[in-house]
Amino acid sequence: MSVRGGKDYIDGLRKYPKDVWISGRKVSDIPGDVAFRRPVAAMATIYECQVDPELRDKMLYRPDDSGDVAGLSFIIPRSRAELEQRREAMRIWADATFGLMGRSPDYLNTLLAAMADALDYFAEGKAEYAENVLNYYRLCRDNDLFLTHAIVNPQVDRSKSSSQQADEYAHLRVVEETKDGLIVRGAKMLATHGPTADEILVYPLPFSLRPGEEKYALAFGIPTASRGLRFICREPYDEGDQSQWDHPLGSRFEEPDAIAVFNDVLIPWDRVFLYGDVKLGNAFFPRTRLQCHTGHQTAVRGLAKCRFITALAISQTRAVKTDSFLHVQEQLGECLGYLELIEGAILLSEQKAEVTSRGTLRPALEPLQAVRYHLPRFYERMVQVTQVLGAGSIISSPTQADLLSAVGPEIERYYRGADVDASAKIRLSKLVWDATGTQFGQRQLQYERYYAGDPVRLGASIYLAGTHKSLTDEVERALILPAESVPEHAKAAVN
Numbered sequence: 197m198s199v200r201g202g203k204d205y206i207d208g209l210r211k212y213p214k215d216v217w218i219s220g221r222k223v224s225d226i227p228g229d230v231a232f233r234r235p236v237a238a239m240a241t242i243y244e245c246q247v248d249p250e251l252r253d254k255m256l257y258r259p260d261d262s263g264d265v266a267g268l269s270f271i272i273p274r275s276r277a278e279l280e281q282r283r284e285a286m287r288i289w290a291d292a293t294f295g296l297m298g299r300s301p302d303y304l305n306t307l308l309a310a311m312a313d314a315l316d317y318f319a320e321g322k323a324e325y326a327e328n329v330l331n332y333y334r335l336c337r338d339n340d341l342f343l344t345h346a347i348v349n350p351q352v353d354r355s356k357s358s359s360q361q362a363d364e365y366a367h368l369r370v371v372e373e374t375k376d377g378l379i380v381r382g383a384k385m386l387a388t389h390g391p392t393a394d395e396i397l398v399y400p401l402p403f404s405l406r407p408g409e410e411k412y413a414l415a416f417g418i419p420t421a422s423r424g425l426r427f428i429c430r431e432p433y434d435e436g437d438q439s440q441w442d443h444p445l446g447s448r449f450e451e452p453d454a455i456a457v458f459n460d461v462l463i464p465w466d467r468v469f470l471y472g473d474v475k476l477g478n479a480f481f482p483r484t485r486l487q488c489h490t491g492h493q494t495a496v497r498g499l500a501k502c503r504f505i506t507a508l509a510i511s512q513t514r515a516v517k518t519d520s521f522l523h524v525q526e527q528l529g530e531c532l533g534y535l536e537l538i539e540g541a542i543l544l545s546e547q548k549a550e551v552t553s554r555g556t557l558r559p560a561l562e563p564l565q566a567v568r569y570h571l572p573r574f575y576e577r578m579v580q581v582t583q584v585l586g587a588g589s590i591i592s593s594p595t596q597a598d599l600l601s602a603v604g605p606e607i608e609r610y611y612r613g614a615d616v617d618a619s620a621k622i623r624l625s626k627l628v629w630d631a632t633g634t635q636f637g638q639r640q641l642q643y644e645r646y647y648a649g650d651p652v653r654l655g656a657s658i659y660l661a662g663t664h665k666s667l668t669d670e671v672e673r674a675l676i677l678p679a680e681s682v683p684e685h686a687k688a689a690v691n
Contacts, residue, residue, distance in 0.1 A: 198264040199256060200340040201247035202240030208394060209236065212421035216391040218429040218452070226391055230436035231429075235450050236392055239342070242289050242300055246340075255285050262338055269302035269493070270337040272309045273557045279492075279546045282306075286496040295501025296449045296631075298643055299388040303497075304343040304397060306489035308333045311469070313556050314484040321470050329469050332417050336395065344393035344420065346384035346456040347401055358405070358412045368398065368458055369411045370471070377464040378414065378471065383457045390427045390454040396420050398456075399470070400477040401649070413477035415470035416463045424461040427454040433635040441596040444627055446636030491564030492545060494647070498571045499538045501644075502578060506531040508628050509582040515613040515621050518585065527581045534574040541567040565658050568648040575644045579632045590629045593622045 200208070206227045216223045223229045227236045246255045246267060256265040257278075268285035271278060286302050293300070311318070312333035319326035336343060349358060349367040358367040365371075368382035384398055399415035418425070430453045438447040470476055481487060510528055513519040519528065541563040548560035583590065599607050599619060611618035631637050648654055 198338065198340065199246045199267055200243050202242075202244040204340075205240050205243045205342065206236060209392065212394070212419065214391060214421045215426040216429065216454075217426065218391075218432060219435075223391070231432045231434075232392060232452060233436050234434060234448060235389070235452055238293060238297065238449050239301075239389070239392060242292055242297070243340075245288055245292060251288060254281075254288060257281070259337070261334070264338065266337045267301075267305065267340055269305035270309055270333075272313050273549075274555060275557065276546055276549060279549060279557060279559060283492070283496055283542065283546070286493050287500065290497040290500035293449050294445075294504040295497050295499070296445060296504075296640060297451055298497070298647060299344065299451060300497065301342045303490060303493050304345055305336070306493050307345075307397070307486050308336055308343070310484050310486035310489045310558075313552065313554065313558075317476075317479075317483040318469055321473050321476055324465070325469050325471075328466050332467065332469070336417075341394040342389070342392070343395045343397055343417070344387045344390045345397040345399070346387040346390070347397075347399055348385050349404070350383050350385055350455065357409065359409045367412060368414075370414060371460060374462075377462050378416075378468060380414070380458050380461050380463055383455055385455045387427060387454045387456045388451050390420060390456055391429060391452050393420050396425070396456060400480050402481045403478045405474045405477045407474060409474055410472045413470065413472055413474050414463075414468070415477070415480065416467050417469070418461070418463060418467050422461055424459040426457040426459060428457060429454040433639070439596060441623070442626060443630055443634065443636070444623070445630040446634055450636065485558055485561070487568075488545075488550075488558035488561050488564065491561065491568055492542070492559045495538060495542045495545070495564055495567045495571070498567065498575070498644075499535065499542065501640075502531075502535055502538060502571070502575055505575070505578045505582055505631060506535060508624075508631060509578070509585055512582070512586050512590070512624055512628055515616050515624055516589075517614045524585060527585065531578050531581055534578065538567055538571060538574070562658075562661070565654070565661075569651065569654050569658060572644045572647065572651065576641060579637075579641055582628060583632050586625065586628050589621075590625045590633065593625045593629070 209226050213224060214226065216226065218231050223232065226232045245251050255268055257268050257271050258265050259271075268282050271282055273279045273282060289300050289302055311329050315326040315330060318329050335341070352361055352363070352366045358369065361367060365382040368380055368384050371379040371381045387396060390396060395417055397417045400413060405413050420427070432450065432452065434443070434447050434450045440447045470480065476483075506528075509531055510519065513524055513528065518524050544563040545559035545561075548563070549557045550560060551557055594607055594611070598604070599622070608618045611622055613621040616624075629637065631640065645651070
């Protein structure tokens with residue numbers, strides 16, 4: 197199998213049923229279930245871009261070690277041109293959902309590419325682990341599999357490490373080693389799209405392991421349909437019955453979030469990438485440099501999302517002609533400025549891409565980390581501006597049913613805009629509110645706040661990443677500026 201279209205993706209979900217729970221019930225048919233039908237359809241639309249005759253050439257490449265084409269998000273770039281091609285493919289996917297689907301397949305595809313480009317790191321654990329990583333990368337690439345990941349420990353007692361929890365299996369750990377592989381028990385979160393993905397990746401966060409916690413130090417990838425693996429989903433915002441007229445975004449782009457529970461799950465040895473080494477586990481992020489690639493995708497997707505929110509802000513002000521007011525123009529200009537900063541960071545990361553010893557290219561990390569830190573703040577401010585400029589109109593919209601009812605003529609009269617009819621203005625207001633104020637919109641905001649993990653640690657990591665000598669040298673240069681000669685008459689006045 198090579199690249200998949202939407203139907204191929206849906207057929208794959210039906211072929212391998214999972215253990216999924218939502219709203220107190222077990223789901224047997226993910227694509228056909230009321231809570232998952234629409235998220236699956238949205239993901240299928242993304243996959244369909246790869247087989248669209250007009251987009252196909254922009255979405256695919258031909259790997260050197262394969263006889264077939266593959267999705268560009270799997271590429272291990274070797275030139276700036278390939279970085280740019282990958283960015284364009286990621287942009288097409290992001291634009292397909294207005295950047296609202298934070299876990300589109302390209303995110304973890306780029307992470308897999310980073311892992312396959314850092315085999316020497318995995319070989320330090322065992323030579324077989326490096327071989328496993330390469331084989332897994334090829335498996336996912338050549339079969340165009342959709343991955344989720346779960347890398348955060350359940351928030352039981354955050355004052356204690358994994359081994360100090362009252363329940364030693366509160367966090368995922370190894371129960372025993374067998375001839376077939378590792379038996380693991382415990383939980384990880386947050387598996388966005390876990391129920392609708394083909395595979396799940398687990399790997400350690402930076403410095404999350406303490407000495408003596410070797411049983412918690414592991415990285416692996418297995419099918420989401422593995423025996424003993426269960427997904428417990430959060431309450432859905434759409435049970436498949438939301439009006440797409442009244443909820444144009446939430447009814448289309450819902451992303452199921454879940455906790456992954458491992459009930460004595462077998463991890464075959466050929467799916468193990470790291471095990472039993474605390475030092476190596478804590479170094480997973482810096483040694484693979486995965487954030488260079490995932491950060492690239494994150495910024496591209498984030499730019500699409502921020503462009504959409506800014507477009508909503510502009511469109512709603514034009515509908516009532518408040519965009520002629522200076523204070524409104526200033527706030528819209530602020531949002532437009534954020535877009536330029538995000539795009540500038542993306543381009544700078546490509547221009548300053550680092551060349552590895554293997555001749556591969558990684559986008560420069562520093563501009564991407566800056567975006568990871570600031571984008572949630574940009575986005576939150578954009579949401580605030582959009583809500584403030586929309587004022588009461590975005591929370592007072594009637595439904596489509598009202599518009600079609602006996603009061604429809606009055607709605608047409610009093611809900612119209614300056615140059616738009618009532619239906620168009622109401623639909624715009626509903627877009628704005630669904631993007632910023634409904635459960636769906638508020639999840640979008642919360643998701644961006646913690647998308648890159650703890651923002652405090654992220655900001656600190658930017659400082660701790662270097663000595664910043666080039667900056668402090670400027671201070672030293674200023675401190676040794678030559679003193680101005682004191683005129684003789686000034687000396688006399690002092691005496």
